Amino acid sequence: MKISATILTILAVLGLGGAALAAEELLGAGATFPEPLYSKMFDVYYSQTGNKVNYQGIGSGGGIQQILGKTVDFGGTDAFLTPEQLAKSPDNSLLHIPTAMGAVVVTYNLPGKPQLKMTPDVIAGIFLGGIKSWNDSRITGLNPGVQLPGDPIVVVHRSDGSGTTFVFTDYLSKVSPDWKNKVGAGTAVKWPLGLGGKGNPGVAGLVQQMKGAVGYVELSYAKKNNLPYAVVKNRAGNFIVPSIKSVSLAAGASMPDDTRVSITDTDAKDGYPISAFTWILVYQEQAYGDRKAGKAKALAKLLWWMTHEGQKYNADLLYAPLSGEVKTKAEKIIKSMTFNGQPILK
Amino acid sequence: MRRERLFRNLLRLAAWLVGLNVLVISITLFWGASPTLRHFGLGFLWSSHWNPVTDEFGALPFLAGTLATSFLALALSLPLSLSMAILLGEFLRVGWLSNVFKSLVDLIAAVPSVIFGYWGLMVLVPLVREAEMWLMPLGQSVGIEIMPYGVGVLTASLVLAVMIIPNTAAIAREVLELVPRDLKEAAYSFGATRYEVVRSVIVPYARSGIFAGILLSLGRALGETMAVTMVIGNTNEMPANLFAPANTMASVIANELAEATTAIHYSSLIAVGLVLFLVTTVINFIGTYIIKKMTVQA
Numbered sequence: 001m002k003i004s005a006t007i008l009t010i011l012a013v014l015g016l017g018g019a020a021l022a023a024e025e026l027l028g029a030g031a032t033f034p035e036p037l038y039s040k041m042f043d044v045y046y047s048q049t050g051n052k053v054n055y056q057g058i059g060s061g062g063g064i065q066q067i068l069g070k071t072v073d074f075g076g077t078d079a080f081l082t083p084e085q086l087a088k089s090p091d092n093s094l095l096h097i098p099t100a101m102g103a104v105v106v107t108y109n110l111p112g113k114p115q116l117k118m119t120p121d122v123i124a125g126i127f128l129g130g131i132k133s134w135n136d137s138r139i140t141g142l143n144p145g146v147q148l149p150g151d152p153i154v155v156v157h158r159s160d161g162s163g164t165t166f167v168f169t170d171y172l173s174k175v176s177p178d179w180k181n182k183v184g185a186g187t188a189v190k191w192p193l194g195l196g197g198k199g200n201p202g203v204a205g206l207v208q209q210m211k212g213a214v215g216y217v218e219l220s221y222a223k224k225n226n227l228p229y230a231v232v233k234n235r236a237g238n239f240i241v242p243s244i245k246s247v248s249l250a251a252g253a254s255m256p257d258d259t260r261v262s263i264t265d266t267d268a269k270d271g272y273p274i275s276a277f278t279w280i281l282v283y284q285e286q287a288y289g290d291r292k293a294g295k296a297k298a299l300a301k302l303l304w305w306m307t308h309e310g311q312k313y314n315a316d317l318l319y320a321p322l323s324g325e326v327k328t329k330a331e332k333i334i335k336s337m338t339f340n341g342q343p344i345l346k
Numbered sequence: 347m348r349r350e351r352l353f354r355n356l357l358r359l360a361a362w363l364v365g366l367n368v369l370v371i372s373i374t375l376f377w378g379a380s381p382t383l384r385h386f387g388l389g390f391l392w393s394s395h396w397n398p399v400t401d402e403f404g405a406l407p408f409l410a411g412t413l414a415t416s417f418l419a420l421a422l423s424l425p426l427s428l429s430m431a432i433l434l435g436e437f438l439r440v441g442w443l444s445n446v447f448k449s450l451v452d453l454i455a456a457v458p459s460v461i462f463g464y465w466g467l468m469v470l471v472p473l474v475r476e477a478e479m480w481l482m483p484l485g486q487s488v489g490i491e492i493m494p495y496g497v498g499v500l501t502a503s504l505v506l507a508v509m510i511i512p513n514t515a516a517i518a519r520e521v522l523e524l525v526p527r528d529l530k531e532a533a534y535s536f537g538a539t540r541y542e543v544v545r546s547v548i549v550p551y552a553r554s555g556i557f558a559g560i561l562l563s564l565g566r567a568l569g570e571t572m573a574v575t576m577v578i579g580n581t582n583e584m585p586a587n588l589f590a591p592a593n594t595m596a597s598v599i600a601n602e603l604a605e606a607t608t609a610i611h612y613s614s615l616i617a618v619g620l621v622l623f624l625v626t627t628v629i630n631f632i633g634t635y636i637i638k639k640m641t642v643q644a
Contacts, residue, residue, distance in 0.1 A: 032604075058604060059604030059605045060605055060607065061603075061604060061605045061606050061607045061612070062604060064607065079607065085607075154493075154495065159575065159580030159593075159597075159601045160600075160601040160602065160604070160605065161398075161601065161602040161603075161604060161605030161606055161607075162605055163605070183399065184399035184400070185399065186398050186399045187398070187605040187606075187607060188398045188601075188602050188605065188606070188611075189397070189398060189399050190395075190396065190397035190398070190399065190400075190582065191581070191582075194581075195495055195497060195579040195580065195581060195591050196579060196580025196581060196582075196591075196593075196601070197580070198575055198576065198580070198601060202576070205467060206497070209467075209471065209472065209475075209496070210475075210495070210496070
């Protein structure tokens with residue numbers, strides 16, 4: 001009895017193995033920011049379709065290099081490619097498909113965890129070192145009801161290169177000419193002052209340890225860890241509480257068809273101004289190397305699923321879902337994928 | 347006979363593989379660093395500007411950070427690790443207490459560096475911050491600006507000092523135990539005290555071995571990444587003083603490599619790796635030379 005049961009089990013496993021071989025296995029690598037979301041999405045996708053998707057969070061830089069080297073089926077990035085980077089694959093264009101949105105919030109260590117109001121000038125002033133203490137009139141003027149101490153402000157930034165730093169410095173470059181001239185935007189920059197912490201936990205850890213410290217972290221990280229964060233005045237002049245909704249709304253602004261756009265300092269009326277997309281990178285023409293049509297189709301279907309049914313997992317994991325307008329653009333981009341010149345999805 | 351030859355050839359092959367490995371690593375580093383070396387030349391070593399936005403790269407702040415933290419850590423740890431080695435190698439060679447001490451020293455070596463970093467961040471950093479608050483007015487009076495950050499060169503050196511104790515302590519203890527008994531007994535028979543025997547016979551006899559242990563400690567301090575990055579403040583500038591935040595070569599590579607999107611940034615990080623590799627090699631060569639000079643001709 002026991003032996004026949006074992007044989008049955010082995011047969012069952014072999015049978016499943018056979019089914020798994022028939023399904024396609026896709027490989028991706030890149031940005032760490034969407035990794036928790038992708039893990040969840042790919043897990044669900046596997047249980048629904050039997051198609052296995054592996055994603056390695058190695059950083060946007062690595063993701064871009066791997067897709068350019070064609071060692072993965074898709075790359076993940078928090079920063080859209082520059083024209084120079086796009087020019088590295090002249091014979092086959094890379095498509096950007098937005099999958100989720102995130103935001104960066106300004107967090108601080110102040111008694112009573114108040115929700116401070118901040119203007120772009122105040123944020124730039126703090127991170128440039130012009131505003132040195134919490135009872136500076138530029139801060140107290142915006143927050144009349146809040147008791148602010150005279151502690152010196154200790155700036156904490158990310159020490160590791162990151163998409164979060166890119167979004168934050170990209171925002172500051174847009175709102176402050178001074179910042180643009182002295183520092184600029186990038187995944188790593190030359191900070192005028194302050195300490196570096198590794199990752200969101202490193203920044204949050206230093207901020208929580210030091211009275212009067214200020215730093216920037218991802219919205220999802222701040223929410224999960226119950227950190228206080230600032231309400232920021234957007235271009236329309238409204239003070240916006242960072243939330244999944246106000247981040248989604250930030251993309252309402254005029255978007256180019258290839259979605260390669262920075263939406264920081266958005267002109268959307270109710271959009272949170274320090275928001276950004278994260279993208280998946282794929283080649284438009286999928287018949288390259290020794291790729292089979294089946295793999296190309298599986299990839300296009302996966303992307304479609306991620307931008308549609310998959311979107312319902314965004315909010316649970318504190319990522320903002322794509323707005324209807326962005327979804328329409330993503331649909332067009334996915335439909336432009338071809339195999340030997342023939343559209344993959346009809 | 348055939349098995350003898352097979353065995354010898356296998357050993358040879360393995361040894362060559364190890365040597366080849368080092369060679370391949372250095373070639374890879376040179377290759378990866380070549381765009382930066384061509385672009386900045388030797389100025390890469392002397393420039394203290396590190397600005398990924400404007401593509402200006404210089405390794406000096408990290409070189410300074412690595413050397414400062416490593417040598418300070420060594421200076422802080424030596425009194426402790428050498429005392430431990432002499433105690434266990436001479437005074438307390440057997441017994442349960444000796445075993446407890448030996449196990450504890452080995453335990454330090456077994457603790458992963460991220461645990462040291464975490465301990466540093468949670469325990470040491472607040473303590474250093476308190477000390478810095480207290481030292482702040484004193485510093486001001488002599489013109490040294492001390493900010494009570496808690497993280498910085500000093501904190502990193504303290505964490506490193508603890509981490510590198512076992513490397514020196516374990517090796518020094520073993521060589522101290524190897525000092526021939528007849529040498530020591532000869533000294534005692536002349537009426538030397540225990541202290542005199544340790545000072546004039548045991549330590550001089552074992553000094554090359556002790557130095558080898560110190561060299562290993564230094565090697566660990568130079569290359570340590572995780573524990574340092576958690577407590578050094580990660581500021582890519584020349585440290586103004588002991589209390590200032592800084593960064594090290596290993597730490598900046600670990601921090602920036604994953605998201606280095608431009609080719610020159612990536613290459614510059616590899617060039618920092620090359621500098622670290624060269625610094626370690628040079629220190630090892632000097633060390634080997636000193637060990638040779640020190641070895642007692644028996």
